[in-house]
Amino acid sequence: MTRLVFFCGHAGTGKTSLAKHLIGPLARATGEPFCLLDKDTLYGRTGAATLAALGQDPHDRDSPLFLHHLRDPEYQGMLDTARENLALGVSVLAVGPLSREVRERRLLDRQWLGVAEDVALAAVWVCADEQTAQQRIVARAHPGDDWKLAHWDEYRQRRFEPEGAQRDDLIVFDTTAPTQADYDALLQRLAGAS
Structure with missing residues (x-):
């Protein structure tokens, strides 16, 4: 069995930290290989270079240009990479805000995801109170959070x-x-997902 687990939520909630915290224990609990696909790691540099080439702030992931032209291709690329890993028998923890996809209830829609029936799906909405999220954003001092x-x-x-x-x-x-x-x-809930 392979698994596709999404860690989604707003900036500063700890999506990536949570996925990194769980990937080893989840692999041990299930006996399955896992990989971590973080949208910012996969596409952050490419998105920044594209925005800069178009004369925009390279770190503004909140600009209309990014939201209308780059956001969805980044997510589709992450899903394409996830499907390739799943086809190789490697389970995937996929990290990204994915707020639009949560609103539209797509993260567990096999047809939209393009995954087979034998892939176990789970979506974790990672949240934190607003003050904690804001403090974490300030502490990490990433240029993509400036806006x-x-x-x-x-x-x-x-x-x-x-x-x-x-x-x-x-x-x-x-x-x-x-x-x-x-x-x-x-961990127990994700390890038992089928």
Whole structure:
């Protein structure tokens, strides 16, 4: 069996840190090989170079140009890479905000994802209280966060928490102050997903 597990949520919630924390224990618990695909690692440099070549701020992932022309190809590239790994028998932890996909309930839609029935799917919505997320963004001092910090009131209006049907199949994990028991429970849930 292979698994495709999404870690999604807003900036500063700890998506990548959580995936890195779980990848080893998950591989040991399932006996399966895993790889980590972080959208920013895969496409951050390419996106920055593209924006710069077009005369834009290379780190502005909130610009209309990025959101309308680069965002979706980056996600499709991540999914293409995930499918290649799955076909090779390697399970995937895929990390990215994916907020639009959560709103549209696509992360567990096999047809949209293009994955077979024998791939176990899970989507973890990683959240943290706004103050914690903002502090983490400040602490990491990444140029891609400059717009968010300079326009926090505008950015925070885009933050949302899935509700109703959007939340039905998501695993919600709050990284504000998780305990080891919280990590263990998430690990067991992901290891048991089928």
